[in-house]
Every structure is written in structure tokens, then in C-alpha cells.
Amino acid sequence: MTQTKTIYAAFSAHIAAALDALEAAGTLPAGLNRGAITVEPPRDPAHGDLATNAAMVLAKPAGTNPRALADALVAELVKVPAVASAEIAGPGFINLRVAPEAWLAELAAIGALGADYGRSAVGGGTTVNVEYVSANPTGPMHMGHCRGAVVGDALASLLEWAGHKVIREYYVNDAGGQVDVLARSAHLRYREALGEDVGGVPEGLYPGDYLIPVGQALAAEFGDAYAKAPEGEWLALFRARAVAAMLDQIKADLALLGIRHDLFSSEAELQAAGKPEEAEKWLRAHDLVYDGHLEAPKGKTPEDWEPVELPLFRSTRFGDDQDRPIKKSDGSWTYFGADMAYHFQKAQSADALVDIWGADHAGTVKRIKAAVAALTGGEDGKGKPFEVKLVQMVQLLKGGEPFKMSKRSGNFVTLADVVEMVGKDVVRFTMLTRKPEAQMDFDFDKVVEASKDNPVFYVQYAHARIRSTLRKAEGEGFAPADSDLALLGAEELELVKVAAQFPRLVEAAAAAREPHRIAFYLYDLAAAFHAYWNLGNDKPEKRFIVAQDAALTGARLYLASQIGQLVRNGLAILGVEAVEEM
RNA sequence: GCGCCCGUAGCUCAGCCGGAUAGAGCAUCAGAUUCCUAAUCUGGGGGCCGUGGGUUCGAAUCCCGCCGGGCGCACCA
Numbered sequence: 001m002t003q004t005k006t007i008y009a010a011f012s013a014h015i016a017a018a019l020d021a022l023e024a025a026g027t028l029p030a031g032l033n034r035g036a037i038t039v040e041p042p043r044d045p046a047h048g049d050l051a052t053n054a055a056m057v058l059a060k061p062a063g064t065n066p067r068a069l070a071d072a073l074v075a076e077l078v079k080v081p082a083v084a085s086a087e088i089a090g091p092g093f094i095n096l097r098v099a100p101e102a103w104l105a106e107l108a109a110i111g112a113l114g115a116d117y118g119r120s121a122v123g124g125g126t127t128v129n130v131e132y133v134s135a136n137p138t139g140p141m142h143m144g145h146c147r148g149a150v151v152g153d154a155l156a157s158l159l160e161w162a163g164h165k166v167i168r169e170y171y172v173n174d175a176g177g178q179v180d181v182l183a184r185s186a187h188l189r190y191r192e193a194l195g196e197d198v199g200g201v202p203e204g205l206y207p208g209d210y211l212i213p214v215g216q217a218l219a220a221e222f223g224d225a226y227a228k229a230p231e232g233e234w235l236a237l238f239r240a241r242a243v244a245a246m247l248d249q250i251k252a253d254l255a256l257l258g259i260r261h262d263l264f265s266s267e268a269e270l271q272a273a274g275k276p277e278e279a280e281k282w283l284r285a286h287d288l289v290y291d292g293h294l295e296a297p298k299g300k301t302p303e304d305w306e307p308v309e310l311p312l313f314r315s316t317r318f319g320d321d322q323d324r325p326i327k328k329s330d331g332s333w334t335y336f337g338a339d340m341a342y343h344f345q346k347a348q349s350a351d352a353l354v355d356i357w358g359a360d361h362a363g364t365v366k367r368i369k370a371a372v373a374a375l376t377g378g379e380d381g382k383g384k385p386f387e388v389k390l391v392q393m394v395q396l397l398k399g400g401e402p403f404k405m406s407k408r409s410g411n412f413v414t415l416a417d418v419v420e421m422v423g424k425d426v427v428r429f430t431m432l433t434r435k436p437e438a439q440m441d442f443d444f445d446k447v448v449e450a451s452k453d454n455p456v457f458y459v460q461y462a463h464a465r466i467r468s469t470l471r472k473a474e475g476e477g478f479a480p481a482d483s484d485l486a487l488l489g490a491e492e493l494e495l496v497k498v499a500a501q502f503p504r505l506v507e508a509a510a511a512a513r514e515p516h517r518i519a520f521y522l523y524d525l526a527a528a529f530h531a532y533w534n535l536g537n538d539k540p541e542k543r544f545i546v547a548q549d550a551a552l553t554g555a556r557l558y559l560a561s562q563i564g565q566l567v568r569n570g571l572a573i574l575g576v577e578a579v580e581e582m
Numbered sequence: 583g584c585g586c587c588c589g590u591a592g593c594u595c596a597g598c599c600g601g602a603u604a605g606a607g608c609a610u611c612a613g614a615u616u617c618c619u620a621a622u623c624u625g626g627g628g629g630c631c632g633u634g635g636g637u638u639c640g641a642a643u644c645c646c647g648c649c650g651g652g653c654g655c656a657c658c659a
Contacts, residue, residue, distance in 0.1 A: 035599095036599080038598095038599075038601085040598080042601095042602075043597095043601090043602075043603090043604080043605085044602070044603075047602070051601090051602085053601065056601080056639080056640090059639095060639085066639085089602075090601085090602045091601080091602075091639065091640075092639090093601075093602065136659065173659065176658080176659060177658075177659085178658085178659065294656070294657075295656090296656080308657075310657070320585095321584070321585065321655085325656085325657055327657080328657040329657060330657085332657090334657060334658090334659095335657095335658070335659050336657095336659095339659095358653095359586080359587070359652085359653055359654080360653060360654065361653095361654080361659085362585080362586045362587070362653065362654055363585065363586070363653085363654040363655050364654090364655095364659095365585095365586070366585080366586090390586075390587070390653090392587070392588085392652080392653080393652080393653075433595085434594095434595070434596095435595090435596085437586095437587055437588075438587080438588065438595080439587090439588075439651095439652065439653090440595095441594085449621095450621055451621055452607080452608095452621070452622070453607070453608065454621090455607085457621065458607095458621085458622095460621095461619080461621055461622080464619075464621095465618080465619060465622090468618070468619060469618045469619090470618095471618095472618055473618075476618095504598090505598080508598050508599090509598085511598090511599090512598075512599095514598090516596095517596090517598075520595095520596060520597095520606090523596095523606085523607090524596095524606085527606085527607095527623095530622055530623065531622090531623065531624085533618085533619095533622070533623080534614085534620085534622060534623035534624080535623085536617065536618070537614065537615065537617060537620080537622085537623070538614070538617095538623095538624095540617075543617075543618060544618060545618055560618095581619085582619075582621065
């Protein structure tokens, strides 16, 4: 994997070197904490290309005032060739202008690194397990699963770009009551396939047509052997067959979105292997599980409430409201009991864990975080890094009105339907145009709109324009060339400046676990490109192809080519195809 | 009642680890098309960053209270 040395990193090093020089000269005490120093593009471009707060941050501990320290720093910084100018502003900011040669070097770096430009080593090769989707294997994927699937998948790619090893994992909840319901529903379809008139699907079973082929397959495999048999004879068998069929379906649905997990972990297998028992034993030994009485639910008092003694995990020690049962009164594991063991298992093979959950599970975040902290860190130690990212609801709309599908497939809008209607790339990009913890509307009419209102098309269009231009140029005998990049002027450098932010953005987005930042960046990059493009409307000499100037054309085509590369890199993180033409 | 998320321009939303005069799109107003794709671009107007305190050189950002919206709150998954 190639590491990108960003221009920002280079300037951080310049500033560090300047501080070293001041220390050596005795101007600055040695050993000051430089952790709070930032180097970033100022909000207002008039303040230059980069600004640092170094003087403000260090003035107090150094026993001097920001302006005086800034003066000394500036004197050092102006010696650096890549620094075109350095001046003090405001309360003590140092505003830097980057020499054009340094920007052109960055442009050349994009060309040299190509599809790897933006990859970073900040992750240090540590392994992050990202668990996402994990929909119950009781039916096809529906839109409720979609956002988490896309966010999780994009996050996984983003973490890879930032230098992590990533495990993409799916937890298969194949041990709970709902898969028994699935088995019974499949049995009904099985009898139906044998010719029995089963009437309608009774309340409490899954009504969707998607179980019809499962019933037919069971009928073909087993004949009428289980048609009249008591449930005990077929439940486990039918459950296994139905779950397998549903998982195949889910994998096919995910494939439509371009998602493929590395690992599918079965809750049933986890339990069969005795993992929850192991966790319980360890927790009991550390007084983190005890037999106690569950409190009555808060806020409402169920009429049939009875206190029962259950094994409880002391999640209150980690900030939860109450201790949580890990087993039910019938002796089987609660979802939480098994999930706890599952997270412990995941932690064995990863340095950090990330779960992507629907917001409807927000209430259980504290207990699982408590469990991970306990199992990976002991009762008071700090556990492995573990984050739960909550993905908020998506409201489906069409023309501003709530959208309802036919009930043919079982009373929900399937992911497959949506992908068929609007396409994979639109689904993926649109899901990433909002931060995940904010609710979002998904309007079928708006997301397929081919205009700049629609970020997907806006970004795609920028790429298509670039490719189109390069094709046309090739037809006219021009090719991108990096031999005369110095011919590029201020307007072209503006584009390079936006491009140069990509590597640090990847790092920041990965650190924050926020892939949506890439989508917003691509929009900004596309806007910068479109803006430059339109200079050519008024001024033909600003177009990429200037027929009478082969050297300039070559340099501009090189720029265009690298911007196109960057769009592809960003889209690759998001799992969206870059198109050749619109 | 409790927990979590959200509250930024008329609308939909960004705002990176606290940084300078808070940004973008839509809508609105005024402009640009003999052109590599105008599916685009340029400019104007539009703000008590829900609200009241606190922390400090500095707060949309961090902390606390309150208001409003969403989600959740049994041994379900």
C-alpha cells in the first residue's frame, strides 16, 4: 500500500523544524507540548493557503506573547523554499502562502500515485472489525437496512484507505424466536407446495411471497414426510433450510449494492460452541455477573409484571441505567447474553470494533459498550476501542409524499426494488449525503433527477466531462503531459488546492468514522472543476484544449486527468462507479 | 418518568481536534450558451447557529439547565 505524503504533512514538518530552530537558539523553551498545533487551510482564502496557530498555542507555556513568538517563527519559516510568504494576522495566526512549485509538485504526486493518491498509513496496519447490516435472516433486505449497509461498507473502505486492515462482518441472528417463526412460515409454504389448501397466512407468521420457493424446495427435497409430523420433528431442519435460503437472498441483495462481507458469524454456532458460557464464567469470576432481580420497566407498569431471578450483568458499573439479564427464565440466552459473547469473540481478532446499528437499537448501546469494556479490559481497565454508530431512519418519499410499495413481497419496500428503480450508485451516494445520525428523506423523484440539485449527478457529470475532454483531445492529437506544469496559472492552482486536501480529508474522515465527509468533499471538488470549466465559456484561452498551444494543452489535460483520478478515488471509497459519459 | 440522536438562511443540509467576517445547494433577484457536455457557471439579497448560563485569549463546536422534534425503554431482536 502506498502512503501519501501530503502537502499539509510537509508543512507541519516545516513548522516543527522552525520550532526546533527556535529551541536551539534559546528563543523557545525545550519540551513544550506541540499537540495542539494545527496546520490547515483558513476559512477565508484571503488569509492565504495555510494557517497555523502555533504561536498562540505555545505563547503561554513559553512565557511570551503570541505576536512575539509569531515574529520569531515567521523569520524561520520564510527560509523554507516552499513558503512563498508568511505573515502574522489576528490574535497570532501565521498565514502562509505556498509557492506555486509546491502545488505543482502535489499535482505531480497525484499523477505518480494515481489510484493510490489519498491512501494513508495513519491506521498503522491495525485491524478494525466493522459489523454492519446484520439483518435478521427472515426475509429479503428492505430499505430499513439500506442506509446502515451503505454507511458500513463505505466506512470499511475508508478505514482501509486510512491504513487499517478491515474485517467486514455480518452477525447472523439465527438463534432467536424469530427464526422459529420463519421455520413455521416455511412449513406452511411447504404444505402449500404439496397441494394442501392452507388458506391465508395466519397472524404471527411471515406472509411474504419470498417463502413460496423455499416451501417448494422443501417439498421437492422431502416429499410429504413432514406434512403432518409434529413440529419437533421438522422445526430445526426447516429452520436451517429457511435460514440458509434467506441468507442467500440477503447476500444477493447486498451484491446488488456491491457489498460483500468477509465474515458471516452465526449466533447459533456461537452458542453451540459455548461462547456465552465462557463469557459468563469469566464475568462471574470478576463479580460482573450475579443472580438478581430485574427492576420493573420504567415509565409504565405492566399488569403481568413479576420479579424473577436472573443472571444479571453489572452494566450499571459502566454507566447503564440498570443491570441487564444475560439469560431468560427458561435458561436460554438473551439476545444480549449472546451478543456480549459475540463481541468478545470479535475482539479476539481485531484491535478496534465498530458496529453500525439502526437508531431503533439506541437503547442497548450502553449495555453492549459496558460488556465490551468489561470483557476486554476487566472491571476497571479500559477496554478495546469500540464504537457503535447509530444510523437514523430513512423516510421514503415520492414527489414529497410518503411512498408505499405493493404488498406483494411482504409489506415492505425491498432493497432490490429500490436498486432496480434508481440504481446502485444513486442509492449509495445519496445515503452518504447526510451524516448518519441525522434523519433523512429519500425521495425517488429527487434522487434520479439529472441536475445539479442531485449531488450524485453533479459529481458524476464532472468526471464524465473530464473523460469526454480527454477523449476529444486524444482525437485531436493532444495528450496529458507533466513536462510543462509551470504553465498552469492561478485559476488552475485553485483546483490543485482543492485536490490537495483529499489525503488529509481521508485521514480525518476515517478517524471520525464518517464516510459522508468524502461525499461532501467530492461535491466541492466537482464544484471547483465545473467553475474552472466555465471560465472557458467566456475565455477560449482558458479551455483545456488550446489548439495553438500544445504545451499548455498538455499541462491542462494533465490537470484534468488528475482531477478525474481523484474523483474516481473518492468514489471508490464510497463504492460508486465513475461514469465515462452521461 | 428515563436514555440516545437532532435543532445552523424561507427550505434541505455542511461546518474537521475550540480559531479570524458562520458556508453550500434549492428558492428568489440580476447575468453568462457561435463553447472541450449550459445536466454548467458568475454575482446580489437573506442568520439571535433553539434558549439561558458556564469553561477561556477565543464557543455553532466543550460542560450544565430548559424548550421543541425523532427514536427507544421487560426475559423481544
